[in-house]
Amino acid sequence: MISEPSRYYAVELQALPQRIGQVRRIVSAHLRHWHLDALVDHALLGVTELLTNVHRHARPDKRCTVEIELLLDRLTVSVRDHDPRPPRTEGPFGDPADGSPHGLATSGRGLVLVGAVSESWGVRPCGDDGKVVWFTLAAPPAGTPVGTREEAVYGAATEGPFTGYERVPAVPLGTPAEPVLSPAPAVAAARPALAGRAG
Numbered sequence: 001m002i003s004e005p006s007r008y009y010a011v012e013l014q015a016l017p018q019r020i021g022q023v024r025r026i027v028s029a030h031l032r033h034w035h036l037d038a039l040v041d042h043a044l045l046g047v048t049e050l051l052t053n054v055h056r057h058a059r060p061d062k063r064c065t066v067e068i069e070l071l072l073d074r075l076t077v078s079v080r081d082h083d084p085r086p087p088r089t090e091g092p093f094g095d096p097a098d099g100s101p102h103g104l105a106t107s108g109r110g111l112v113l114v115g116a117v118s119e120s121w122g123v124r125p126c127g128d129d130g131k132v133v134w135f136t137l138a139a140p141p142a143g144t145p146v147g148t149r150e151e152a153v154y155g156a157a158t159e160g161p162f163t164g165y166e167r168v169p170a171v172p173l174g175t176p177a178e179p180v181l182s183p184a185p186a187v188a189a190a191r192p193a194l195a196g197r198a199g
Contacts (some may be wrong), residue, residue, distance in 0.1 A: 087131075
């Protein structure tokens, strides 16, 4: 008997930049295997932000565990690290929750992004063993068809984000936009010098 594939996956890693990219590919592959293509972008953004927080702030080490779990209609993505300190959250303009001024900060918005793309998120303390930072995404109902590649990617078969613009009339490939009568003067002057360098 063939059973439903597992809807839980965990990976342990050092939160280093090259490993974060590998974990992104692993999470993407699992979500696509589970037919959750619609959640890939938000899940990858969230897991990247959480792993970046571990990389930048966790002490004493960068070891962590990423877990993804689908239960009923919720995907939960969590990252457990060994630093018991809770993460700092900052407002949309870099202002920390405590109100101190950092309006021009170029970082510190990761958890704000996670909150914006997720249904919910939180932190679960694990005593001296660290913490788990998690977020949830609503899964599409079972049986919802996944869009085909032509529908999911902007291209010839879709309007893309450019609605309201006129279409350019189709021109066969290989047809020059304007006839070329002679090379530009700078190109013509450079050609004799290049011709003598053969060999």
